[in-house]
Amino acid sequence: MENNFNLKIMEFYIKINKMNDKIVSKIFDFIIKANKLVDLSDGDYQIEKTLILNKISLKGYILDSDCCIQLNNNNITVYSIKELKTFLLQYEKTFKIDYSKYFLALSLYELIEDIENQVDSKINLEISELSRVISSISDIKISKNDEYETLYYKFKTQLDNYLKNNKLDGKAYNICIQTLNDIFNFYISGYPTISDKYIYHKES
Amino acid sequence: MSAEELSKYINKKIDDINLKYPNFITNEQRNNYINKNVNIEMTPEQIDKKISEIDNMYNKIVSQINISNQLTQDLDIKFQNKKIKNVDKTFGEVYKSYVIHALKLYEEIVNDKTISNNSKKQIFELRLNKYISNKKIDTNEYLLQQIKDPIKVEYAKTELFMGSESLNFESVSNLYKTFTEDLNQIVNDFEGKMNFTVMNNRPLEFDNKGKLISKIDYNFNGIKEIYDFAKEHGKKIKFHTFLWHNAIPENLKQSINKVYDPQLKREMALSFLKDYAINLSNFINQNGYDLNQIDVLNEIASDEINMGILRDSWWKDVIGKNPTNGDEYFIDVLKIVREQFPNVNLIYNDYNEYLPYKCENICKIINYIKKIETRDGIKLLDGLGLQAHYFDYIKKLDMPLSVNMIKETSIKYAQLDMPLYITEFDFNIIANQNANQLKQAFINNYVNIVDGFNMWGNSDNLTWGHTMLNGQFLNSHAIDANGKPKEIYYHIMEQMGIMNKNNQLIYMYDNDGNKPKFKSDKKIINNISFFQRSQNEIQIYQQIKNKNQIIKQQKNHQKLMNTPKAKKLKYDNSTHNNGFISTIILSLIISFICGAIFIVCYIAVGG
Numbered sequence: 001m002e003n004n005f006n007l008k009i010m011e012f013y014i015k016i017n018k019m020n021d022k023i024v025s026k027i028f029d030f031i032i033k034a035n036k037l038v039d040l041s042d043g044d045y046q047i048e049k050t051l052i053l054n055k056i057s058l059k060g061y062i063l064d065s066d067c068c069i070q071l072n073n074n075n076i077t078v079y080s081i082k083e084l085k086t087f088l089l090q091y092e093k094t095f096k097i098d099y100s101k102y103f104l105a106l107s108l109y110e111l112i113e114d115i116e117n118q119v120d121s122k123i124n125l126e127i128s129e130l131s132r133v134i135s136s137i138s139d140i141k142i143s144k145n146d147e148y149e150t151l152y153y154k155f156k157t158q159l160d161n162y163l164k165n166n167k168l169d170g171k172a173y174n175i176c177i178q179t180l181n182d183i184f185n186f187y188i189s190g191y192p193t194i195s196d197k198y199i200y201h202k203e204s
Numbered sequence: 205m206s207a208e209e210l211s212k213y214i215n216k217k218i219d220d221i222n223l224k225y226p227n228f229i230t231n232e233q234r235n236n237y238i239n240k241n242v243n244i245e246m247t248p249e250q251i252d253k254k255i256s257e258i259d260n261m262y263n264k265i266v267s268q269i270n271i272s273n274q275l276t277q278d279l280d281i282k283f284q285n286k287k288i289k290n291v292d293k294t295f296g297e298v299y300k301s302y303v304i305h306a307l308k309l310y311e312e313i314v315n316d317k318t319i320s321n322n323s324k325k326q327i328f329e330l331r332l333n334k335y336i337s338n339k340k341i342d343t344n345e346y347l348l349q350q351i352k353d354p355i356k357v358e359y360a361k362t363e364l365f366m367g368s369e370s371l372n373f374e375s376v377s378n379l380y381k382t383f384t385e386d387l388n389q390i391v392n393d394f395e396g397k398m399n400f401t402v403m404n405n406r407p408l409e410f411d412n413k414g415k416l417i418s419k420i421d422y423n424f425n426g427i428k429e430i431y432d433f434a435k436e437h438g439k440k441i442k443f444h445t446f447l448w449h450n451a452i453p454e455n456l457k458q459s460i461n462k463v464y465d466p467q468l469k470r471e472m473a474l475s476f477l478k479d480y481a482i483n484l485s486n487f488i489n490q491n492g493y494d495l496n497q498i499d500v501l502n503e504i505a506s507d508e509i510n511m512g513i514l515r516d517s518w519w520k521d522v523i524g525k526n527p528t529n530g531d532e533y534f535i536d537v538l539k540i541v542r543e544q545f546p547n548v549n550l551i552y553n554d555y556n557e558y559l560p561y562k563c564e565n566i567c568k569i570i571n572y573i574k575k576i577e578t579r580d581g582i583k584l585l586d587g588l589g590l591q592a593h594y595f596d597y598i599k600k601l602d603m604p605l606s607v608n609m610i611k612e613t614s615i616k617y618a619q620l621d622m623p624l625y626i627t628e629f630d631f632n633i634i635a636n637q638n639a640n641q642l643k644q645a646f647i648n649n650y651v652n653i654v655d656g657f658n659m660w661g662n663s664d665n666l667t668w669g670h671t672m673l674n675g676q677f678l679n680s681h682a683i684d685a686n687g688k689p690k691e692i693y694y695h696i697m698e699q700m701g702i703m704n705k706n707n708q709l710i711y712m713y714d715n716d717g718n719k720p721k722f723k724s725d726k727k728i729i730n731n732i733s734f735f736q737r738s739q740n741e742i743q744i745y746q747q748i749k750n751k752n753q754i755i756k757q758q759k760n761h762q763k764l765m766n767t768p769k770a771k772k773l774k775y776d777n778s779t780h781n782n783g784f785i786s787t788i789i790l791s792l793i794i795s796f797i798c799g800a801i802f803i804v805c806y807i808a809v810g811g
Binding site: 042044046071072074075077 | 735742746748752755759
């Protein structure tokens with residue numbers, strides 16, 4: 001492959017790094033705000049390990065609010081997040097109670113969805129860019145879990161051969177390996193998780 | 205022009221288009237077009253040709269945008285005038301003619317520039333009271349002619365003018381607002397019933413085959429006043445009601461009851477009904493009214509449990525089944541009306557529709573009519589009218605009305621696959637916890653499935669529901685005694701998607717009637733509701749919740765365990781007492797020693 005191809009891989013790497021930084025920053029943002037919610041909710045909400053568990057917990061917490069219970073009792077069960085914010089605001093004003101914890105919970109929920117979307121975009125971009133080198137990389141989208149290992153080694157062998165035959169320089173090869181790992185990690189483990197140090201553990 | 209200038213020209217045209225219709229051409233489309241159509245090697249002739257092509261495209265696009273904008277404006281104006289977004293659904297009220305007269309009078313006085321604003325109220329109320337007094341006298345004379353029974357005359361007078369004393373400038377101004385801004389269909393009250401429209405001034409004569417030979421004097425003046433006002437304001441009209449067991453002209457009854465031959469009776473009744481339908485049709489056409497619906501059959505289902513499908517009535521006895529094909533009596537009635545009103549929606553209207561046994565009867569009638577329609581290839585019925593007079597206690601079943609009854613019957617009607625209409629809504633239930641649940645069930649289950657909604661009467665005072673029950677007014681209407689719509693009014697309209705007055709959240713009732721009430725904006729098209737969760741999610745959340753509660757307890761426990769033990773100063777009684785005694789003893793000893801020293805010194809000095 002030509003030099004400008006290696007250059008393109010470098011450009012792609014910079015782009016992916018920027019996306020990664022953005023995702024990491026959003027996750028930290030989530031952790032900081034989630035900790036705040038732990039306090040505000042007086043422990044009714046706790047930070048969970050995975051994003052999906054956090055979403056379930058946040059949604060459940062919000063739907064347990066008096067406002068949502070009342071909506072349900074009145075058979076109002078079709079509303080978007082935007083509409084729910086308006087309902088909560090009205091409820092807050094009418095009863096003169098502080099609903100900031102629920103607003104925070106909603107914003108955390110939205111933040112998780114944003115993180116998931118960013119990760120999806122990043123993975124799609126990685127697959128799209130890596131397909132210039134490994135044309136069949138998108139096979140991972142239709143493969144089953146037990147096929148991942150075979151698929152990974154197939155792609156890695158391809159990359160090793162490109163390096164051997166000087167079709168990829170060292171830097172480009174490393175970037176491709178990193179990208180390949182990132183893609184497979186996503187398909188095997190899912191969205192990024194929250195580090196253990198931010199999750200409550202019972203002190204021994 | 206150079207290629208670069210051509211690019212600029214294209215950009216300018218696109219900017220113009222996007223100004224008229226934002227984002228009509230996206231940046232991507234813009235760039236693609238330029239990349240495709242402009243290149244540095246173009247000859248002047250090619251550039252000229254391209255410019256001409258671009259100008260043609262531009263003109264076409266702009267003219268299409270203009271047409272589209274104009275259509276949108278026209279539609280907006282149309283909706284603005286009617287104040288109703290969904291012009292296909294009807295939303296109306298049933299009016300007595302004196303109420304319409306009050307609205308008409310109000311309009312006249314308010315628009316009369318010769319009357320000062322300060323005097324309008326006084327003049328209106330004077331003129332209205334005079335009108336109602338005169339109308340009562342005229343009506344009394346009319347009633348005496350129509351009805352022989354003096355008790356019935358008294359009852360009719362009370363019913364005819366019920367609530368009239370409540371009409372004042374303020375309440376009428378509010379009612380006028382409802383009439384002009386919200387309603388798109390007006391229905392007449394008693395003045396359209398046969399015992400008022402057919403004058404009882406002479407006997408009816410029929411030939412020996414049952415054909416009507418005498419002329420009938422019809423009195424459509426009562427409904428004329430209502431329909432004229434409706435027409436002036438561009439409202440659709442519904443005629444109530446063609447056939448009703450409680451509205452049989454006396455002279456018709458007398459003529460037919462004298463006859464013994466059932467076939468002759470049948471012919472006489474049908475002949476009369478044809479004459480009635482023709483005259484009603486002539487009245488409608490001559491006055492150019494926009495007649496949308498007719499309640500052709502009113503309350504024909506049996507109201508008794510296990511006593512057959514059809515109500516026993518004079519009409520049923522007299523018309524009877526068709527001797528040729530065995531069709532029920534009401535099929536002939538529908539055919540008569542259909543012939544005179546081919547383009548009007550014919551309705552079958554009934555009450556207690558939320559009771560299971562009544563629902564069954566009504567559905568059977570509808571299915572029967574549909575079978576006849578298929579057999580004869582003729583559309584006889586265009587809709588089912590559900591009166592929606594709600595009462596909380598069902599005497600016949602000796603049980604209260606339940607939410608389940610409302611839900612289940614609404615499902616049965618929805619399955620009929622026929623346009624449904626709420627025709628005479630009022631809510632005659634004393635406000636209590638149950639009332640709100642029943643109201644909500646009605647709105648969620650019935651209002652959700654109907655194509656039209658009419659209220660019986662015009663306010664809490666201007667309706668038959670204005671009665672005392674156990675010392676409480678029923679306040680059964682959706683509009684209060686001052687003519688102001690209640691929240692249920694707006695809720696109904698929004699549930700039907702008819703109107704959204706001010707785009708703000710409005711309230712609806714909850715179980716105890718005290719807490720705030722919310723409305724949902726039902727504009728969710730592509731988004732899944734936030735409320736939606738799978739069973740799995742709910743179970744997982746429950747586990748998380750339990751886990752968090754345990755964590756909370758653990759934290760509280762830890763907090764207690766980690767609280768440092770504070771040093772306390774103890775109050776010791778014995779030590780305190782011992783200290784005090786020691787002080788006294790010491791004082792005594794010191795005093796003794798001082799005393800002894802003094803004596804020794806005194807002796808030594810030679811005292």
